[in-house]
Amino acid sequence: MTFISTQTAAPVASALSALSALMSSAVDALTLVSTAAIDYRDLDDGTLLELHRLAARERQLVEAHAAVIAGEIAHRSAPSLGHSGLAQRNGYRTPEELVRVSARSTAREASAAVRVGLQSRDSQLASTPQRPWLVAVSGALVAGSLPVASADAIQSGLGEPALTVSIPMLASTAEQLVAEAATLDPDRLFRRARQLRDELDELGVADRERERRERRSLRFTRQPDGMGRLTWLLDPESAAVAAELYDRATSPRRGGPRFRGELETTAERILADPRTTEQLASDVFLELLRHGAAADDSALLGSGAPSVRVLVTATALASGIGCGRLEGQPDPISIQTVQRLACAGAVMPILFDQGQPLDVGRDQRLFTHRQRIALAARDGGCRFPGCERPPSWTEAHHVKQWVRDGGSTNVADGILLCRHHHLLIHNNGWEITRKGSQYWLVPPPDIDPGQAPILMPSKSSAMRDLARESA
Known part of the structure; x- marks a missing residue:
């Protein structure tokens, strides 16, 4: 028989009653808020966006409690409790399964809630937290200012301390990420966390590159209906090769850049093809496999091998210290991989001055192939804020428009935009201005009456490497 002290039980029962009452009141209050579409139909845009912000705040507070x-x-x-643990006593193998079923969430959401919840519990209750660098993350979560997915993104992206990465360094970076999370969705926040970790730990780039390469795999599964499924997990270097071939086959279909000359004929043929984009990509890769299997291995696929651009600063390449980047890939590669790729192919130096590649004048309206390479190295993709289209999906836009403003076709006055945002700039009254090597987006008055300029940062990791070297 178990005896419970009444002196202890009363305060505990009172606290439980208060928590239950408060949460019930919160549920009742939310129930009163209308979910009828007609109540939102006639709202002006500003009110609608403000309600969206408040709904996001509601969700974050609910997620924090959960x-x-x-x-x-x-x-x-805990596994050490065996069958006496809470989850197993209630018929569930793991706490993640209990959370998933009871909350009717996905397995991914339940796993994230458990990871973040355990971290929050440790940060608040342990005299010596296991991961002290994440205290700021847990604090923002319980305050309701950081969604669970964002907290999990920071936690997963930052990783653990290493010989060259101390706990204070990770703690400072975590605080920075919590601040940046206000404008980043969880996927972008995870990539940002990985980027900052790579900057802190350049010596660990080669190890992480090796780990990713070890995870590469290709599985073929026969489906019950006779179809077959390929599941192909590629390391960044291999993915860059496959992505270049995929872009060649499908770019015109996906709003890629406009073409001229012989490429224009190819683009028109691809656009006119009756197959879906996915069918076209499947058939192209299958043909590559067929031709490759029958080809002389000394001339596999002829002279049209995929062209993968490697970006690295001259200092890093000469010294053998630092890292490089594969164009269109977010993660760095080791300087040893850069040197191997440079040895296997031609090297095209691009000289920068004050953050700008060297340019040409107003001899032609369209940007040349070499200018496009320079723009891709500088911009890293579409520079419209929040857009993640890679360089191969972009078009070169004249900051000073060619016809209207007499703009020049030079690299400094060019900027990469995907088709969607290129059309948005021309058709919806947006403007782009340049101050030195910085570009600013000016919204039209109906979006922002004050037309406050918005910085358009480069998406190129290589440019960040160059900026750090120059600092």
Whole structure:
């Protein structure tokens, strides 16, 4: 028989009653908020966006409560407790399964809630937290200012301390990421966390590159209906090769750059093809496999091999210290990989001065192939804020328009934009201005009456490497 002290039980019961009452009141209050579409139909844009912001705030607070509870469930379901743990006593193998079923969430959402909840519990209750560099992340979560997915992105992206990455360094970076999370969705936040970790730990780039290469795989599965499925996981270097071939086959279909000359004829043929984009890509890769299997291995696929651009600063290449970048890929590659790729192919130096590649004058309206290479190295893709289209999906836009403003076709006055944002600039009254090597986006008055300029940062990791060297 178990005896419970009444002196302890009363305050605990009172606290539980208060928590339950508060949460019930919150549910009741949310129930009163209309979900009828007619109530939102006639709202002006500003009010609608403000309600969207408030709804996001509601969701973050709810997620914070759910994560803290999930963390406690996981703590009471620790593997060391075996069948006496909370999850197994209730018929679930793991706390993630209990959370997923009871909350009717996805397995991914439940796993994130448990990971973040356990971290929050540790940060708040442990005298010496296991991951002290994440205290700021847990604080923002429980305050309701950081969604669970964003907290998990920072936690997963930053990783653990290493010989060259101390706990204070990670803590400072975590605080920076919490601040940046206000304008980044979880996927972009994860990539940003990986980027900052790579900048902190250049010596670990080669190890992480090797780990990713070890995870490469190709699986063929026969489906019950006779179809076959290929599941292909590629390391960044291999993915760059496959992506270049995929872009060749499908770019005109996906709003890629406009073409001229012989390429224009090819683009028109691809656009007129009755197959879907996915069918076209499948058939092209199958033909490559067929031709490759029958080809002389000394001339595999002829002279049209994929062209993968490697970006590296001259200092890093000469010294053998630092890292490089594969165009269109977010993660760095080791300087050893850069040197190997440089040895296997031609090297095209691009000289920069004050953040700009060397340019040409107003001899032609369209940007040349070499100018496009320079723009891709500088911009890293579409520079419209929030857009992630790679260089191969972009068009070169004249900052000073060619016809209207007499703009020049030079690299400094060119900027890469995907087709969607290129059309947006021309058709919806947006403007782009340049101050030195910085580009600013000016919204039309109906979007922002004050027309406050918005910085258009480069998406090129190589340019960040160059900026750090120059600092």
